[in-house]
Amino acid sequence: MLKSRFQVLAKHAGLRARGLTTINTRRSLQRATTTLLLGGASAAVAAYLLLPDISRGAPTRDNIPLSPSHFTPAKLVSSTITSSGTKILTVAIPPELLPKGSDLFAPIWSVFIKDDDIQVERPYTPLDRVDENGNMKFWIKRYQHGEVSRWLYSKQVGDTIEIRGPLKTWSWKDGAWDEIILISGGTGITPFYQLLGTVFSSNSSFQGRITLLHSSRTPSELPPRDILDPLLKFAQHNPEKFRLKFFVDSFGETKGQSSLDLEVHKGRIGKDSICGALHSTSRAPWWRSLFSQDSDVSDRKILFLVCGPEQMVEAIAGPYGRNYSQGPVGGVLRSLGYKSRQVWKL
């Protein structure tokens, strides 16, 4: 989460495009399609992000619509402490400065917020679509030595915050996957909340299954009710399509599960929880798995999206590669036989 996910995306998309020229079998074409969906849809953003860093010189404009090429002044209209070191912030863009085009705010998108004291920007993921009043809601975490997060956390209602975007972090495609497993830690849940909001509250024809596995260090650091309640409702209304499971490293100061009104499991997300989340739809004979676990799972239209602290992403999906590429699949997902076209580290 702290790594520049945009750089990761940019490099990955470039490598993918080159790899596609040698593909010629039907199976490979299917894989290529998935790969294109993963990387290709982001290519425009990637190309844009590979260009020289325009942010340094990006001007501030308050008379043309919000765009990645300039900063737009927005007002902080509400700020609520959600746990020690996290807040929900609502930032309002003047409605007349909202760009037209519904695709711009299709998941998963983020914006850059600029710390204008030191002229440094960082990306943040709005929880929902921008509403008609131009409101964007964020769940942000303050890092002890973090530059922008401490500045943002200290902002007061009425303060001006400069924003540029929207920028696509990853593109959702209805029907591309039968099963999606979302794995998040801490504020890494924000892109998944945004995605789930679109999948389950709009007219999406999604017919697959999504499971969210989320972990926080302690119950008090779990996402706030503003995030939990809508997710629990989606699960309640779509039991065949959406499930979610929460994990904590320890119960901390709470008296364990009995004192919580949410089912929470103690321990880290690992092989058992990931295997438990998977819906087995394999039509291959059972004995095939004795010889090749790979041939089973790597054929399935299954996707893992992983977002969280770097150590968590590494343990589940392997480290990012050199120069911010996605890197090969490692960690738990590799040991389960999943391939890079099935795994995306946000």
Ligand SMILES: Cc1cc2nc3c(=O)[nH]c(=O)nc-3n(C[C@H](O)[C@H](O)[C@H](O)COP(=O)(O)OP(=O)(O)OC[C@H]3O[C@@H](n4cnc5c(N)ncnc54)[C@H](O)[C@@H]3O)c2cc1C
């Ligand atoms: C696409 C995207 C979307 C994101 N969405 C969100 C979101 O919705 N909410 C959210 O809270 N975050 C989000 N992030 C993370 C966010 O962009 C920032 O990375 C985060 O707020 C930390 O930024 P910072 O400037 O405060 O920290 P940095 O100054 O970049 O520091 C990062 C970390 O390194 C540590 N550090 C800093 N300097 C040193 C040093 N000299 N030695 C050792 N350690 C050091 C800091 O303590 C901190 O833990 C997102 C990131 C991406 C890429």
